[in-house]
Structures are given as C-alpha cells and as structure tokens.
Amino acid sequence: MKTNAVKSKSELQNTLQSSVVGTVRVLRDNGLTVGFAESCTGGLLSSSFTELAGVSDVFTGSIISYDNSVKKQLLQVSEETLQTRGAVSSETAHQMAEGALRSLGVSIAVSVTGIAGPSGGTAEKPVGTVFIAIAGSGREEMETHVRQYLFAGDRKEVQLQTCIEAIKFLNEFINKK
C-alpha cells in the first residue's frame, strides 16, 4: 500500500520539495513540459515547482480554477458534469486535466480537485476526498488517468499530501511512457 507514515507539516513540506526535484529532472531529461489545473490546492502544486530556480523549461503554467465558472470557461469542464457529478468527481478531474492540456499546450497536464476541509464533506465524499487526473500522450495515444484519494489530517495537511501524491502519480505516468 502506498502511504505516508506519520508526518508533520514541515516533514510533508520537505517530502514535497524533494520529490519535485526528482520529477523536474525526469521531465527535463525526457524533453517534457507540464502544467496543472488546481482547485483545492490553490496553486500549491505550481508553487512547489516554481520554488526551484530554472524550472521554466519544464513548467509552463497552471490554471487555478477554484470556482466552477473558471472550470467551465478556462478548462472546458461541462456544465452537465458539474451539475450531475459535482466539482469534486472523477469526471470533473478528467475534464480538468484534458482542458488544461489543451489550454496550456503542455505535454502532460495534472488536475487536482477535492475537499480539503474542515467543512464541505458528505457521506459519499468525506473531507480528504481528492481526485487527481493526468492527461498526456502515453505509449501510443492520448491517455487520461484518474485516481481517487482519501487523505487524513487538517486542511493544510490534505493540501500537502495531495501535492505529494500528484507528483508521485506524475512520476508513474512518465515512467510508463
């Protein structure tokens, strides 16, 4: 099972920063560019990349789509999906990743949407529920993958863990290519 052991916020922060370094190297070696569509992390994922100097050759930009109107206008998430499945759903994450891929013109786009808490949870989607999607060209054609996560901890911890898992997921995607 893929899990984080007991970690404090500063340890999570360190894990995040060290995992970004490796990912940037792999992206650069493969001549790939990446961009994000972030919701519940509000730019934290992008920020973890821009903390590194000279990252501009692999990271081009992100769309922080906190409100549904931005998800619709800039990421082409359909109104119907938002109405029927909700902003926090695998379908929305899927469309956000593909929308970001088109809008940002990157080789790989990662989207993140979830409930960081402390409120907003339901029985079906408790606090800590996060969907992460990755869109990009795979071995033969365009691929989009979605995973559902359930994180523990407070708002900041959920956001940090989301970024760590998004980068892990991104690494797996690149390595499979």
Place this chain on the structure above:
Amino acid sequence: MLLNSLLIQIATFFSVGKFPKAPGTVGTLATIPLWYLLSQTGPLIYMLVTFLLFPLGVMAAQAYENHIGKHDSKEIVIDEVVGFLITMTWLPLTWQSVVIGFLVFRVLDIVKPPPIRQLDQKVQGGFGVMVDDVVAGVIGSIIMQLIYTQTNWLGVQISVLTSN
C-alpha cells in the same frame, strides 16, 4: 430451534470465541475482514449494519447465556465484533486505520476506563454483555475521528478509477 442455534453461533462469531487464548482479541481480529467488506459499501450502509448488529448481538448473547447458564462468558465475542465496528466507523481503508483502531479498541476494552467498567459490572443479561463494548466502541470512535481529522497518521487511501 434453528433460530436459537443460529443465535448461539452469532454469539461466538461462528466459534471464533472458543479460541483458547484471548478470545476477545481474537474476536476483534476476526472482525477485520468484515470491516473491510463493510467499508466498501460506504459509511451509511456500514453504520446501518452496525446499528442492526446491536439488537442481534443482545439476542445472541442472551441465547448463549441461557444455553450455558453463565453471564458474560469469554466465549461470547459478538460484543467485541460490534464494538470494533463502531470504533472503525467512517475511517479510510488503510493499514494504519486498522492497526491504530485495533489498539485503541483493545486498550479500552481491557483497561475499561469509566463508565465502561461500571456498565460491565452492573448491567446483566444479553444487554449487559453488549453495552460495555458498545460504549467502548463509541469512545474508540471519538478517539479515531480525532486522530483522523487532526493528524495524517491514518495514511492515504488510493483507488484507481479510470484509465484509458
């Protein structure tokens, strides 16, 4: 008659409680597969089943006591089953959840801090067998929810949804 023998089976959680050493702990361990299956159904069905297991457990424990003529026999473990399920309500499916939840519930059930001990000693019959473990379960659940929401000790549950 058939119902009675089924209740007797339920009381020992299908003979798990007849294990010679630490039947309460073994009964709790035997509940882990049930927790795993119930967790897949979502929190509402999980809670409904757990809720319904309480009166069933009271009847089963009563039937077992009538059967052997002794109160709170060690062989009855349906109380541990229900108590542990209550402790484990609404937690992510990770190995950390089950390890920490198991320890929290066993410590509460063995140490019996108030009011668990008082309930254990004063309340008789099938209800008496069940109630102390149910209260231990509720206290355990509160502890687990505090751990779950205030720390990230329970790890990350990941499920792959779609790939194309």
